[in-house]
Amino acid sequence: MPFTGQADAAIDDKHRLALPAKFRNRWNPERDGKTWFAVPWAPDACLRLYTERMFEDLFLAGRRSPSLTPSPTRARLDGALFSATEQLDVDSNHRVRFQAWQVEKLKLPREVVVIGAGDRLEVRARENWGQAFDDLLEDLPRLAELLAQEENAPRA
DSSP states (O other): OOBOSEEEEEBOTTSEEEOOHHHHTTOOHHHHOSOEEEEEEGGGTEEEEEEHHHHHHHHHHTOSSOOSSOOHHHHHHHHHHHHHOEEEOBOTTSEEEOOHHHHHHTTOOSEEEEEEOBSSEEEEEHHHHHHHHHHHHHHHHHHHHHHHHHHHSOOO
């Protein structure tokens, strides 16, 4: 059930975003969970939205051996990532409400674009998306090559 495509949307004064129908129709609360998780991703100035099930699956996939004494790197990453992540309920109008601090830290404006990114949705400033999308399309062959190299590299 990959999320694909893009849709214009708006964040209202209460920091709510109505999930665009094209994405909402791909989401099945019985299969995917009833809530979403919003992960701020500062390098791209976006909010990454994962369904409850996908977030849990990715969390478990990243755990080789749970520990009360994680490495210093794991402890720092977990502290940053999970303290910045918020679980979002969906209201009867198919809206999620972001925490104000997430919207403010990422400087997300009212006018946004929601993009499908396979296992997640991303919420980005609409005014920046046009050029960023053009750049991504042009960079697709190089990114595919880099990913192939990464996936074929031996793991430490």
